[in-house]
Amino acid sequence: MRIRIENAALFDPARGLSGERGELFIDAGRIVERIAKPDLVIDAQEGPALAGGIELGAALASPLMVHMMAAGHLAPLRDAAGAYTRLGYTHLNVRGVPLWAAGAAHYWLGKLGALDVSVEPLLNLSDLDLLIKEDGGVERGLGHAAFLMSAGLGIGLSVGEPFVRYRKEYLSFRQASVPECLGYVVGLARGLGLRLSVAYFPELAESLTQDIARWIHLAGVSKEAALDLEDFFKAGGTADIEVAGPRSRLGLEAGLFSPLNARRGEPLLPPDGTVALAGLPESGDAKTLSEVLKGADPAGFALATRTIPATGLGLSAEKGTLGPGSVADVAIFGPERDLTRCRYLFKSGVLVVDDYQPTGLSPETRTYCFATDVPPEPAGDIPGSLRRENLSVSHGSFSPIKEVRRDVGG
Amino acid sequence: MEEFFESVVCPGCGCLCDDLDVRVADGRVQEVANGCTWGVARFFLGHKSQPKRRRFRLEGPFIRRQGRAVDTDLAEALDEAAKILRRAQRVLVYGLGSLSLEAQQRAIALARGLSGSIEAPDLAVYSLYFEALKSTGGLWCGLDGVRDRAEVVIFWGANPIHSAPRLPARYAVFARGRFTPTGVEERRAFSVDIGKTETDSFTGPIKVSPGEDLELARGLAAAAGGDEGALASLPERGQEMFSAAQDAEFGVLFLGRGAAYGPAPGELISHLAAFASNTGLAVVVLSPDYNTFGLISLLVSQGFSPSSLVPEPGGSFIESPNGYDAVLVAGADPVFFMSEEAKAGLLDAGVEVVSLNSFTDYTTRFARVAIPCGLFGVEEEGEALRVDGALLRLRALVPSALPNTTEVLRRIEEGVCA
Numbered sequence: 001m002r003i004r005i006e007n008a009a010l011f012d013p014a015r016g017l018s019g020e021r022g023e024l025f026i027d028a029g030r031i032v033e034r035i036a037k038p039d040l041v042i043d044a045q046e047g048p049a050l051a052g053g054i055e056l057g058a059a060l061a062s063p064l065m066v067h068m069m070a071a072g073h074l075a076p077l078r079d080a081a082g083a084y085t086r087l088g089y090t091h092l093n094v095r096g097v098p099l100w101a102a103g104a105a106h107y108w109l110g111k112l113g114a115l116d117v118s119v120e121p122l123l124n125l126s127d128l129d130l131l132i133k134e135d136g137g138v139e140r141g142l143g144h145a146a147f148l149m150s151a152g153l154g155i156g157l158s159v160g161e162p163f164v165r166y167r168k169e170y171l172s173f174r175q176a177s178v179p180e181c182l183g184y185v186v187g188l189a190r191g192l193g194l195r196l197s198v199a200y201f202p203e204l205a206e207s208l209t210q211d212i213a214r215w216i217h218l219a220g221v222s223k224e225a226a227l228d229l230e231d232f233f234k235a236g237g238t239a240d241i242e243v244a245g246p247r248s249r250l251g252l253e254a255g256l257f258s259p260l261n262a263r264r265g266e267p268l269l270p271p272d273g274t275v276a277l278a279g280l281p282e283s284g285d286a287k288t289l290s291e292v293l294k295g296a297d298p299a300g301f302a303l304a305t306r307t308i309p310a311t312g313l314g315l316s317a318e319k320g321t322l323g324p325g326s327v328a329d330v331a332i333f334g335p336e337r338d339l340t341r342c343r344y345l346f347k348s349g350v351l352v353v354d355d356y357q358p359t360g361l362s363p364e365t366r367t368y369c370f371a372t373d374v375p376p377e378p379a380g381d382i383p384g385s386l387r388r389e390n391l392s393v394s395h396g397s398f399s400p401i402k403e404v405r406r407d408v409g410g
Numbered sequence: 411m412e413e414f415f416e417s418v419v420c421p422g423c424g425c426l427c428d429d430l431d432v433r434v435a436d437g438r439v440q441e442v443a444n445g446c447t448w449g450v451a452r453f454f455l456g457h458k459s460q461p462k463r464r465r466f467r468l469e470g471p472f473i474r475r476q477g478r479a480v481d482t483d484l485a486e487a488l489d490e491a492a493k494i495l496r497r498a499q500r501v502l503v504y505g506l507g508s509l510s511l512e513a514q515q516r517a518i519a520l521a522r523g524l525s526g527s528i529e530a531p532d533l534a535v536y537s538l539y540f541e542a543l544k545s546t547g548g549l550w551c552g553l554d555g556v557r558d559r560a561e562v563v564i565f566w567g568a569n570p571i572h573s574a575p576r577l578p579a580r581y582a583v584f585a586r587g588r589f590t591p592t593g594v595e596e597r598r599a600f601s602v603d604i605g606k607t608e609t610d611s612f613t614g615p616i617k618v619s620p621g622e623d624l625e626l627a628r629g630l631a632a633a634a635g636g637d638e639g640a641l642a643s644l645p646e647r648g649q650e651m652f653s654a655a656q657d658a659e660f661g662v663l664f665l666g667r668g669a670a671y672g673p674a675p676g677e678l679i680s681h682l683a684a685f686a687s688n689t690g691l692a693v694v695v696l697s698p699d700y701n702t703f704g705l706i707s708l709l710v711s712q713g714f715s716p717s718s719l720v721p722e723p724g725g726s727f728i729e730s731p732n733g734y735d736a737v738l739v740a741g742a743d744p745v746f747f748m749s750e751e752a753k754a755g756l757l758d759a760g761v762e763v764v765s766l767n768s769f770t771d772y773t774t775r776f777a778r779v780a781i782p783c784g785l786f787g788v789e790e791e792g793e794a795l796r797v798d799g800a801l802l803r804l805r806a807l808v809p810s811a812l813p814n815t816t817e818v819l820r821r822i823e824e825g826v827c828a
Contacts (some may be wrong), residue, residue: 052726063799066707067550070540076713101553103801107511107793108711167659168589249547251658253555385554385581387417390428390802 001026001349002035008044008332011302012051014310014321018299021063024049026328029349029364033324034397040351042344045335048298051320052090052329052347053327054309055086056197057219057278061094061108061117063101063252064262068149072247072260074282081112083281087289088342089305091368093313095120095158095219098254100386102152104401106367114345114352118368119314120197121152122160124255125181129164129174138187143377145188146229146354150376153369153393153401155313158200158219159185160256167257169401178203178305182212189215192372200225200239213237217312226275233274240276243292276308282402289340301339315368315404419804421508421787422449422458422799423437423574424697425553425581426804428774437808439788444827453788453807455769458698459572466770484781484813491738491764491779495821498736498762501526505742509815510792510804514705517740517820518712521563523826527734528709529727531742532697533719536706539695540716541676541698542683550616550631551662551692552579558587561611561658564651564691565601566682567623570665571608573698574797582664583612592681600657602626627681634688655689659699663691667698676720687761694797698788699741704795728752731758738822739765740783740815745772747757748750766818782816 003026010017010024015402024036059068060080068074075083084092092115097105102121109117128144131137162185164176177185182204189196194215198204200221205228208218213235221229221239229239251259280292281385293301310320318326331342334356345353349361418430422445432453439453451461469774471487472479482490490623495501503521504594505531520526555665556563563582570577578584583599587689590596599613604620626648632640632654644652655661663686669679686693697703709719724730728747729739731757745753756763756776767776768785789810793803 015592063552066710066799067540067543067548068711071543071547077711079713098552098554099822100554100798100800104799107801111711116580129426171589220614249687251547251549253549253551255555255558337741365549372670385557386800389417390419 001040001383002038002101003040003042003346004035004038005042005044005049005224005330005332007046009046009298010102010320010322011048011298013299013303013307014316015323017322017352019048021046024143024322026330026346026349029328031322031324031326031328031330042332043330044344047332047335048185048337048339049322050088050298050302050331050333051304051306051322051326052331052345053088053311054091054093054313054315054320055084055089055278055281056093056095056276056309056312057242058092058094059262059282060092060112061105061119061280062097063104064250064260065108066260067250067282068248071248073250077108077111080282082358085114085345086342087340087359088114088333088345089281089283090329090331090347091116091118091319093120093155093309096122096160096199096254096260097152097158098122098157098252099152099391106393109367114347114365116366116368118155119152120156120158121148121154122194122254123148123157124160124367124368125162125164125176125184126174126255128184129176131179131379131407132164132176132184138184138191140379141184141188142191142374144379145407146374147376147378149370149372151388151392153367155368155370155404156194157196159196160254160260161258162198162201163206165257175247179207182207186208186212192370192374194237194370197312197325208232208237210235219273220231224364231272240277240309240312241280243280246283248278275304276303276312278327281304293339296339298333298339310373313368366402368402368404415805415807418807419787419794420445420449420452421700421794421801421804422446422452422784424700424702425574425577426794426796426800426802427576427580427702428802433823434807436495439808446577452785455785458652466473468770468774468780469768471779471781473671474496479780487781488818488821488825491781491822492828494736494762494764495520495524495738495777495822496826497522500734500736502727502734502737503528504530504737504739504744506530506705506740507532507697507702508560508636508741508786509701510786510794511701511704511708511787512792513700513740513816514708516741516816516823517738520709520738520819520823520826523823528719529721529781530699530702530703530705532695532699533706534675534721535665535679536669536695536702537716537719538670538676538679539665539683539693540706540710541720542680546680546683548683548687549690549692551694552609552800553694553796555660555692556662557581557585557590559589560587560662561590561597562654562661562691563597563599564661564663565599565603565609566615566665567603567671568664568669568696569601569603569607569609569668570664570696573666573696577664577696578612582659582662593793598654600647600654607813613648614650614653616645618725624678624681625673627678627685631681631684634685635717652689654689655685658690660672661689661691663693665693665695673723678763691769696797701794703799707799729736731756731761734761734764736764739763739767739773739777740819741766743767743771744772768812780816782812783818784810784812786815792816
């Protein structure tokens with residue numbers, strides 16, 4: 001279907017658009033320069049038009065999903081997916097998924113309907129501890145990293161802890177410091193050609209040099225830390241803050257020093273143009289959303305939920321922007337500029353929200369994963385108790401796969 | 411023709427062991443390597459707990475007319491099943507723990523369409539634990555984590571030899587993990603049960619009388635909350651277990667069906683959840699059915715509240731079968747567990763039972779309609795969630811002329827809606 005969206009206030013930080021009035025054209029699921037005879041014309045009535053939102057750190061489909069839902073900290077699957085759609089999101093990424101749980105993550109993601117999805121399997125540096133200090137350790141680690149992504153059908157990797165510290169004293173020779181680990185992670189990122197997601201810890205602050213900024217995305221930064229990362233951002237680094245959801249004491253023991261918590265529970269931070277927001281639609285009720293977005297202008301919102309997340313995931317060539325050639329994921333809000341309710345939402349050129357109401361149409365969705373030339377070869381034992389062929393995510397039970405070469409940005 | 415299948419996933423229990431190697435010839439399984447007796451029995455179509463006992467396949471559908479089972483064709487059986495369910499006011503869908511995720515989804519949709527209830531043998535333990543999470547929080551882990559890191563393992567109301575036979579050897583007690591290189595020597599194992607079980611031989615057993623388990627759990631929860639008096643009042647082995655749990659870097663508490671048998675299962679499990687949460691133990695529910703975690707996950711993800719899945723005390727189908735007009739049983743044999751009074755109640759109340767099963771069993775003897783289906787993981791393929799949430803694909807290894815369970819459920823649903 002060919003669509004013209006007219007009379008829209010365009011917000012696309014990647015292209016320097018900050019509310020300029022203009023038109024958008026969609027053809028065959030992509031944004032195009034212009035079309036002659038549209039099949040559908042949407043009058044945006046000067047409402048903000050943004051690219052589809054990208055969720056970087058969803059709790060949906062994580063290994064703790066069922067526990068969070070049972071404890072009332074997360075809405076049931078369909079409602080939670082609906083919350084994303086209502087807010088104009090079209091892509092959902094789950095990070096920190098241990099390899100044994102990757103199949104289940106893809107299974108649940110396959111039920112989400114109008115959302116593209118991706119998974120970042122967990123890279124536990126303790127699994128590579130002996131390689132970190134070894135000459136040529138990065139080369140051997142690359143095969144392991146490629147294996148995690150290939151078996152877990154991942155778009156990247158999520159580093160759970162930027163250090164290796166053992167609880168057992170007799171294993172203390174296997175400890176590695178933050179700078180050693182960070183150097184190793186950056187080596188892996190360079191070798192694979194993608195930006196790796198690293199969980200934020202205060203110990204990281206001193207090691208975040210400008211030359212490594214473009215190779216890592218900091219996940220779950222604190223409000224205070226975000227204010228101190230100006231140089232890191234200027235050098236091309238990206239980060240996100242996890243919006244506080246309902247307090248929970250749920251955790252997953254994943255072989256890290258601390259359990260992976262269901263929510264870090266940092267205080268709210270309005271989008272100010274430096275960090276992305278993660279977990280926004282899952283943060284709960286409309287009151288919480290309106291608190292987060294209170295006073296947020298569409299430009300900051302577009303940066304926090306579109307531009308930076310797309311860069312963080314390496315998908316900025318086709319997502320998070322309204323530029324011609326990108327996937328036609330477009331969210332149009334009402335003229336009153338209420339960013340908690342999307343008026344029209346196109347997913348791959350299909351209208352999934354029309355005048356604030358879901359249409360029930362099923363757009364084409366994709367499972368994004370990373371295409372690498374590095375041969376997948378785990379270092380040492382295959383992580384996990386499952387045999388290798390059963391560890392790999394079986395194809396077929398989820399959205400069609402799209403392999404992408406990622407853009408690490410400037 | 412002979413075929414070898416490697417790394418086959420076993421549908422024997424919730425562990426879903428994925429390292430079985432199976433030889434098939436002439437359309438039958440000839441050899442199974444690496445399985446426990448339960449798992450192997452499954453592939454040879456034997457009885458789970460009594461592998462040598464002969465089991466009879468349900469060869470074709472039947473409808474019981476005036477007390478006699480009359481063979482019929484599939485279409486008529488499906489039609490009759492749909493009629494029974496459609497005209498019933500109070501419908502129960504029972505079992506489902508031994509079905510694939512896809513079949514479970516169909517069964518849930520059917521129950522929803524009929525405004526019926528869902529009951530499964532181990533749902534109560536899961537539901538009560540999930541309910542407790544709201545107030546206590548909790549830690550979750552994969553079986554890999556148990557194998558690699560667990561220093562303390564506690565079985566509460568769970569006899570793994572009867573619910574997950576390879577669990578102690580493959581993951582929980584004897585397994586040598588990455589950071590537990592000597593296996594059992596690095597771990598301390600405890601079990602809490604009311605009677606003598608096989609688990610006693612490799613754990614520090616704590617025997618409790620009915621009701622004492624609640625006192626013990628209450629004491630453990632209080633001690634974990636910092637009450638030193640409560641700690642002192644625990645029995646010696648209980649204190650030992652508490653100290654081991656508290657000192658361990660990581661441990662796991664396996665909850666079994668037994669935890670839900672007492673007079674106040676909700677309170678007991680809530681105390682255990684508090685004890686585990688405050689001492690940093692992960693909690694994993696053990697189920698002898700291979701996909702009970704899949705069932706609870708589907709139910710919760712679709713918005714069912716855990717508390718709505720717990721029958722009232724004495725109100726389960728096995729105890730009070732006369733609370734329903736019609737019951738669809740899939741992948742379970744509830745009548746086997748019923749008392750004589752309950753069986754009489756089932757008949758007196760005229761409860762109409764529709765049974766989907768691969769074998770004849772106690773329930774098919776009471777069924778108004780019985781429909782044979784293939785066996786998951788042997789004759790039918792499908793996906794299932796391991797007790798820790800790992801997704802595994804079960805394969806169809808031998809051909810079967812029996813109808814597919816998911817398809818049968820779909821057609822009953824169609825018939826009900828017609």
